[in-house]
């Protein structure tokens with residue numbers, strides 16, 4: 001019997017039953033040997049002809065080479081963004097929103113590739129890139145797509161217009177997610193962008209560039225140039241930039257602030273942190289121990305809001321320490337692509353050296369160290385989970401951001417003492433409180449000087465929720481309605 005489709009043409013079933021060709025091997029994620037700049041919708045070679053290697057921190061093997069942007073490349077990218085900006089801003093918000101929805105959906109379709117690449121290039125466990133980084137990045141585009149045609153509701157009685165061209169410089173700890181945090185609100189509000197990813201993790205940004213091209217985003221709306229600090233500095237110093245958004249270390253943030261002083265460029269800085277995670281005696285201790293683990297060892301501790309200073313009420317300190325030591329010995333440190341891995345590779349040799357230097361400083365200053373009894377691979381950059389007791393405010397490891405799997409532990413007797421100790425820091429990004437009492441949560445959290453505070457949980461992120469810090473943790477907020485504001489002028 002002949003079959004036909006709706007158009008009347010005979011159907012060909014052959015392809016359905018015949019498997020003479022090998023099925024496409026979907027387990028392979030293809031990384032090109034070389035990536036160029038993404039400028040004006042095209043992949044273009046660098047002005048200098050120079051490329052730099054990006055390696056896997058878990059194997060130390062080269063993954064690809066990436067075009068290095070100098071001032072001329074940055075200038076080309078800014079010019080492309082400037083040229084595209086008027087038309088992009090003129091599009092009805094609904095149309096811009098459609099493009100953002102398309103980016104979000106394509107990201108979901110390509111989630112597996114993004115996760116694998118993120119873990120290979122950056123070292124983080126695949127469980128985290130698969131369950132946190134990539135879905136959250138897509139969620140940011142979905143969320144800000146929704147705002148694109150509702151700016152009059154975001155700012156009732158005011159007219160919101162885009163800042164213009166935004167230079168965005170991002171770090172290596174959440175490469176794709178930080179790109180999403182930066183791009184989504186900027187694009188939703190009619191800005192165009194030049195993005196500078198971090199030099200150790202350029203790959204997911206290049207995959208994102210391909211996605212943006214495939215999504216049909218108009219040429220020049222998103223431009224991506226890679227390079228070291230000098231490339232970031234060239235972007236900051238470019239005379240035709242209207243806005244700089246930076247996430248990274250406090251020293252570089254200060255440098256950028258100085259470079260922008262006296263110029264008509266608005267900026268947001270999301271910098272370092274040294275968060276207090278406070279455990280009261282009435283907390284559910286087993287859950288709190290899991291929260292401590294997640295707070296400091298998530299993403300190898302490469303987290304600006306990591307709960308890196310633990311404060312435990314004296315009466316439960318022994319119990320918490322015993323459970324914590326037991327628990328960190330069970331953590332699996334190793335291959336980021338193994339689904340059972342809890343802690344992946346340290347992002348770079350430079351970062352591992354910095355962590356080890358601070359661990360040594362902690363020991364030299366009299367801290368009591370406990371390193372988890374776990375095995376680590378021979379090749380690659382690794383750091384076993386590390387706890388420090390017998391430390392005080394005077395210790396470097398209590399003051400400085402380590403950005404690694406290293407936790408300092410101090411005790412307290414009263415809520416007031418916990419609050420004082422928690423606030424005794426140059427930073428003010430985040431914090432955590434664990435207690436059974438709602439009133440205590442309100443009392444303590446309202447006195448902590450930090451932008452984001454979690455109660456009975458830690459490291460929970462959502463695109464609807466603003467994120468940012470006080471003091472040396474930076475200025476401005478990303479996420480939520482607050483995250484739109486740095487990208488608009490309000491009349």
Ligand code: ADP
Nearest residue numbers: 169170171197198199228229232233248249252
């Ligand atoms: P880390 O020291 O942990 O590598 P950074 O703050 O240096 O963190 O890096 C965050 C981002 O800032 C990266 O993309 C990096 O290339 C960029 N960067 C570094 N130095 C400068 C600078 N002087 N001006 C602008 N961007 C910079």
